[in-house]
Amino acid sequence: MTKKIKISINGVSVEIEPGTTILDAALQAGVIIPTLCYHKDLCVAGNCRVCVIEVAGQKRLAVACATPCEEGMEILTNSLKVRNSRKHIIELLLSEHNADCTRCYKNGNCELQYLASEFKIMTQDFIQLAPLKKYTIDMFSPSIVKDDSKCIRCQRCVRTCVELQGVNALTVAHKGDHMKITTFFEKAMSDVVCTNCGQCINHCPTGALVEKNYIEEVWDAIADKTKHVIVQTAPAVRVGLGEELGFEPGTRVTGKMVAALKRLGFDAVMDTDFTADLTIMEEGTELLTRLKKVLVDHDPEVKLPMATSCSPGWIKYIEHMFPNYLDHLSTCKSPQQMFGALAKTYYAKARNLDPDKIVSVSIMPCTAKKFEAARPEMHDSGYRDVDYVLTTRELAIMIKQAGIDFMKLEDMHYDRLMGESTGAGVIFGATGGVMEAALRTAYELVTGREVPFENLNIAPVRGMEGVKEASIIIENPLKEWAFLEGVELKCAVAHGLVNAGKVMEAIRSGQASYHFIEFMACPGGCLGGGGQPIPTSPEIRRKRAEAIYAEDAGMPIRKSHQNPEIIKIYKDFLDHPNSEKSHHLLHTHYTSRERF
Amino acid sequence: MPGIKLSEKTIGIIQQVCSDFRNEGSELINVLHQTQGKLGYLPAEVQEVIAKELNISVAKVYGVVTFYSFFTMIPMGEHPISICMGTACYVRGSEQVLAEFKRQLSIEVGQSTPDNKFSLNCLRCVGACGLAPVVMVGDRVYGRVSPQMVKNIISEYKEGCVSEAKSA
Ligand code: SF4
Ligand code: SF4
Ligand code: SF4
Ligand code: FES
Ligand code: FES
Numbered sequence: 001m002t003k004k005i006k007i008s009i010n011g012v013s014v015e016i017e018p019g020t021t022i023l024d025a026a027l028q029a030g031v032i033i034p035t036l037c038y039h040k041d042l043c044v045a046g047n048c049r050v051c052v053i054e055v056a057g058q059k060r061l062a063v064a065c066a067t068p069c070e071e072g073m074e075i076l077t078n079s080l081k082v083r084n085s086r087k088h089i090i091e092l093l094l095s096e097h098n099a100d101c102t103r104c105y106k107n108g109n110c111e112l113q114y115l116a117s118e119f120k121i122m123t124q125d126f127i128q129l130a131p132l133k134k135y136t137i138d139m140f141s142p143s144i145v146k147d148d149s150k151c152i153r154c155q156r157c158v159r160t161c162v163e164l165q166g167v168n169a170l171t172v173a174h175k176g177d178h179m180k181i182t183t184f185f186e187k188a189m190s191d192v193v194c195t196n197c198g199q200c201i202n203h204c205p206t207g208a209l210v211e212k213n214y215i216e217e218v219w220d221a222i223a224d225k226t227k228h229v230i231v232q233t234a235p236a237v238r239v240g241l242g243e244e245l246g247f248e249p250g251t252r253v254t255g256k257m258v259a260a261l262k263r264l265g266f267d268a269v270m271d272t273d274f275t276a277d278l279t280i281m282e283e284g285t286e287l288l289t290r291l292k293k294v295l296v297d298h299d300p301e302v303k304l305p306m307a308t309s310c311s312p313g314w315i316k317y318i319e320h321m322f323p324n325y326l327d328h329l330s331t332c333k334s335p336q337q338m339f340g341a342l343a344k345t346y347y348a349k350a351r352n353l354d355p356d357k358i359v360s361v362s363i364m365p366c367t368a369k370k371f372e373a374a375r376p377e378m379h380d381s382g383y384r385d386v387d388y389v390l391t392t393r394e395l396a397i398m399i400k401q402a403g404i405d406f407m408k409l410e411d412m413h414y415d416r417l418m419g420e421s422t423g424a425g426v427i428f429g430a431t432g433g434v435m436e437a438a439l440r441t442a443y444e445l446v447t448g449r450e451v452p453f454e455n456l457n458i459a460p461v462r463g464m465e466g467v468k469e470a471s472i473i474i475e476n477p478l479k480e481w482a483f484l485e486g487v488e489l490k491c492a493v494a495h496g497l498v499n500a501g502k503v504m505e506a507i508r509s510g511q512a513s514y515h516f517i518e519f520m521a522c523p524g525g526c527l528g529g530g531g532q533p534i535p536t537s538p539e540i541r542r543k544r545a546e547a548i549y550a551e552d553a554g555m556p557i558r559k560s561h562q563n564p565e566i567i568k569i570y571k572d573f574l575d576h577p578n579s580e581k582s583h584h585l586l587h588t589h590y591t592s593r594e595r596f
Numbered sequence: 597m598p599g600i601k602l603s604e605k606t607i608g609i610i611q612q613v614c615s616d617f618r619n620e621g622s623e624l625i626n627v628l629h630q631t632q633g634k635l636g637y638l639p640a641e642v643q644e645v646i647a648k649e650l651n652i653s654v655a656k657v658y659g660v661v662t663f664y665s666f667f668t669m670i671p672m673g674e675h676p677i678s679i680c681m682g683t684a685c686y687v688r689g690s691e692q693v694l695a696e697f698k699r700q701l702s703i704e705v706g707q708s709t710p711d712n713k714f715s716l717n718c719l720r721c722v723g724a725c726g727l728a729p730v731v732m733v734g735d736r737v738y739g740r741v742s743p744q745m746v747k748n749i750i751s752e753y754k755e756g757c758v759s760e761a762k763s764a
Pocket of ligand 4: 045052066
């Protein structure tokens with residue numbers, strides 16, 4: 001063990017591990033230092049200077065986030081000098097900020113606004129530069145709005161896009177007064193390599209990067225009596241939504257969420273978990289078919305490893321970055337899009353509704369799903385399959401607007417037909433979940449026995465490590481699958497696109513040989529999605545993951561193929577997995593894209 | 597690489613410069629410097645090749661090029677066309693106007709036509725919001741531009757210079 005060092009913070013002495021920054025040391029000592037450019041997920045930039053503090057004996061103020069403690073340091077975080085200087089820094093930031101808070105999407109959840117309110121910035125000592133500057137507001141993307149007039153140039157977004165996502169869509173360009181956060185050649189976000197993952201939105205402290213919201217459109221649809229408005233909710237929403245509405249991170253609010261959606265006026269509230277189960281049936285079958293074609297038929301056209309396709313951020317990433325590998329992607333649509341295609345066909349028929357009158361809304365932890373729903377090929381029902389995609393945050397806004405006291409709601413159940421799900425569907429919301437759900441079903445299909453892990457919990461694919469590996473040796477398969485006898489099925493799981501990139505590089509260089517890989521664009525999987533409540537931190541992601549696995553453990557059915565509504569849809573409508581009808585409605589193709 | 601219209605020779609020059617610096621990302625500034633020395637300027641396509649050769653993000657290359665005033669990205673087309681993407685113009689339909697320019701000229705933003713007659717760019721608010729949507733061709737400002745007007749605007753500059761057949 002390394003020897004601790006002694007410092008004092010505001011006169012109170014504390015012992016800390018060497019190498020600790022002043023910011024962390026203060027936190028341990030119960031002293032809060034305000035920050036802006038600092039974020040727990042990212043490397044330290046130290047560019048905003050909001051976290052200035054005084055070290056006794058040093059003339060210049062230091063930045064707490066970037067300065068390590070040294071033995072004997074006497075740190076003052078609340079001296080007159082610190083307070084004045086901090087206030088000046090905030091005033092300077094505000095002087096070039098278009099601070100029309102009442103008309104800003106981030107009003108009420110903005111770190112800059114919060115600082116201004118904490119320090120009661122009432123006067124204007126600096127010239128207001130904002131009105132003199134020309135700013136761009138980029139509204140071209142179906143997922144993201146980028147408003148440079150709200151940007152404080154903290155570069156959290158740039159670091160997010162580089163460090164967590166390895167995409168590098170955003171950069172710092174120009175200098176001095178003209179310095180701005182932009183893209184290659186200042187193209188619109190919709191025209192560059194951006195995957196719409198929304199991680200930059202989740203990490204932006206201000207209103208400079210926000211989701212494109214469709215709240216009014218959905219209110220209008222609900223108010224239109226000629227429309228039948230249905231809604232689906234993704235697995236990860238139920239473990240995040242509570243944070244926006246007064247609950248602690250990691251609280252499961254499934255039943256309350258369903259109740260709230262009914263009160264908002266949706267005509268039917270159903271579950272994306274149902275189509276997550278359906279994805280397992282389709283994707284599991286596809287995997288087994290591919291294995292057969294490769295191992296038995298030696299078909300050179302069929303590619304392994306097969307990669308999952310439920311994360312639209314990942315899909316756009318591979319389309320840009322590894323366009324030669326698109327035939328490794330499962331052809332399965334994401335659960336959201338499967339749901340959409342069925343809503344205007346299967347559901348419409350069963351309920352005797354004109355599909356033209358159905359408005360299909362989805363609640364997602366994800367901003368990339370907005371882009372996905374708008375992809376031109378997503379019209380297999382004959383209509384746009386999913387009309388509006390709202391993030392977890394947008395749903396919370398609607399619930400507040402409607403005056404619903406969320407805490408007091410009684411739990412309610414999803415509506416039938418596409419509302420039943422299993423533990424396997426729920427864990428789609430966490431990294432490793434799709435893999436785990438797929439193995440639960442595929443192993444049983446092949447061997448007739450349950451997957452050999454305690455309580456069906458496939459521990460090696462759980463947790464927050466960036467790349468996880470697991471393998472299962474198949475023993476005593478059923479006759480049909482005899483060719484799999486003794487085959488070691490090798491799987492990998494990657495979350496956060498920077499990790500996805502590592503796995504893809506390993507495949508390209510021939511270092512890795514897997515059969516099946518789960519990719520999710522966001523750190524932690526969907527539970528850490530770009531549309532989830534802000535803030536999201538490693539700690540909060542962990543809590544949401546615990547909630548997901550608790551939800552799974554509490555489900556009466558935990559394997560997709562046993563979901564009664566799944567059995568029913570194959571009997572009544574789809575025939576069997578990978579049938580002609582499922583190919584038409586539930587599968588898709590991909591587009592190669594440029595890398596800028 | 598589709599979309600890049602550099603000649604084989606130009607690409608060869610850039611690749612040579614990059615390999616002179618061992619294709620190392622950390623040599624970006626030197627690579628840019630030398631390339632500009634040889635080609636005169638650093639348009640988007642050149643930046644893309646450099647990014648590819650050095651295996652770094654093209655956004656980053658752009659960040660560096662715009663940071664140093666020494667680097668330049670344009671000779672523009674003979675008639676540079678700029679479409680305002682400020683809020684007022686956006687709201688009044690500059691997106692559709694831009695799309696029409698792209699369609700008519702068969703080029704993307706930041707590119708020039710093969711004959712170098714026209715180049716297409718987006719601007720931030722040019723301060724003429726009352727005239728939104730605003731398009732500038734050279735120094736000339738066109739106000740309240742609709743997609744229907746695009747063809748005429750272009751032909752004002754085409755006439756007598758380029759035959760229709762050639763530019764179609
Ligand atoms: S970004 Fe924050 S400070 Fe700026 S206008 Fe919006 S709420 Fe106000
Ligand atoms: S867009 Fe947001 S995260 Fe990026 S630099 Fe501006 S304020 Fe910071
Ligand atoms: S949405 Fe994702 S890929 Fe796009 S700029 Fe933001 S972090 Fe980068
Ligand atoms: S938070 Fe420390 S410098 Fe920005
Ligand atoms: S927005 Fe186009 S001129 Fe102001």
